[in-house]
Amino acid sequence: MIKTMPNDRAERIQSLLADVVAFDTVSDRSNLSLVAYIERYLASFGITGRRILDDTGQKASLWVTIGPETTPGIVLSGHTDVVPVERQSWTSDPFKLVERDGRLYGRGTTDMKGFIAVCLAMVPEIRKANLAMPIHLAFSYDEEVGCIGVRPLLRELNRASVKPLGCFVGEPTQMQIVIGHKGKHGVRATLRGQSCHSSLAPNGVNAVEYAAELITEVRDRATQFATEGQRDEMYDIAHTTMLTSIVQGGTALNIVPDHCVVEFEARGLGISESKLVTDSIIAWAKAKIEPAMQKKEPSCRIDFEEILNYPALEMKPDHSLVTLAKQLASRNSHAKVSFGTEAGLFVSIAGIPTVVVGPGSIEQAHKPNEFVKLSELLDCAGFIERLIAHCTKSHDLAVSGLDC
Ligand SMILES: [Zn+2]
DSSP, X not given: OOXXXXXXXXXXXXXXXXXXXXXXXBTTSOOHHHHHHXXXXXXXXXXXXXXXXXXXXXXXXXXEEESOTTSOOEEEEEEOOBOOOTTOOOSSOTTSOEEETTEEESTTXXXXXXXXXXXXXXXXXXXXXXXXXXXXXEEESOOTTTSOTHHHHHHHHHHSSSOOSEEEEOOSSTTOOEEEEOOEEEEEEEEEOBOOBGGGGGGSXXXXXXXXXXXXXXXXXXXXXXXXXXXXXXXXXXXXXXXXXXXXXXXXXXXXXXXXXXXXXXXXSSTTHHHHHHHHHHHHHHHHHXXXXXXXXXXXXXXXXXXXXXXXXEOXXXXXXXXXXXXXXXXXXXXXXXXXXXXXXXXXXXXXXXEEOOSSOTTTTTSTTOEEEHHHHHHHHHHHHHHHHHHHHOOHHHHHOOOX
């Protein structure tokens, strides 16, 4: 049931956030009950959203248009899923919103149910406004496991006859205007060697030792990026990064291991750089390591699979959407962040210019006792309030065009 909403904006945001946080939408679970809650809330204002279900039918994105259907508008975008709370020590129930000293604690308060709650709290005002161009809400799923859930929605938007002019992704930036983030490509390598008694080590094909060669190459290339690669000083780490994060192999000290799994990733500056970097490592391993393994036993090999892939975001600082974002946030500056978001996908799949701007700090995301400041949620509400005013009159964006 939708309870009666308080008139006061801060109370309304807090009340909605308490409801939204209470849904356990960790990425490996269904988000449908949260989607249904949002649908009921929107219905109370006469607004109908559209679900885009995943293949299992257990998760859905929600696409909402408020205002004229046939005019290009602006998207407010967020993900409904959150990261797990297991093995984190919380001082209160992560799925029950707690307020202390102007901070709202709970899983997802910063990343990024706080933003969703603000969007919902502003729906009555969006609804009342006489919009010349629509405001859309796009709520996705499975963002935390590789920006997966938003893709079918974006493919639909790309096919639509009327495409939004721009999008604001409300990931936590403390309301800074973020015009760029790195991309990421993650790869799992499975090395298949040949085991034997360790006393006969030279007769086997040691998958762990060949994995060590791969790991060393990843590290050497990471060093190369740090010392002589392309740089963008707007990032806290100004160059492309690479690392190995997981190694699993071997069964006993006296057995030459025939199996080793290595997971590595690249976070690249350019839009598709991450994948180019990992592709080149794969080609190197196929040319250097695999033939050496096969010399002793032809059936030995390395299998590579993609774990995760999303593009970087690279908006021009003088883009009209960036200028609009600065006006709405009352800021002159812009920034770039190293963490990934769905923003790069809005540009690359649907050609929709996108800026990341949202309440809360990434410092609090994914941690125990995650919180967002109520004052930042109110700043975000102010941003949306000014967006509403913009959408009642202005078609500047449409006139100037929004090239990515
Ligand atoms: Zn997030």
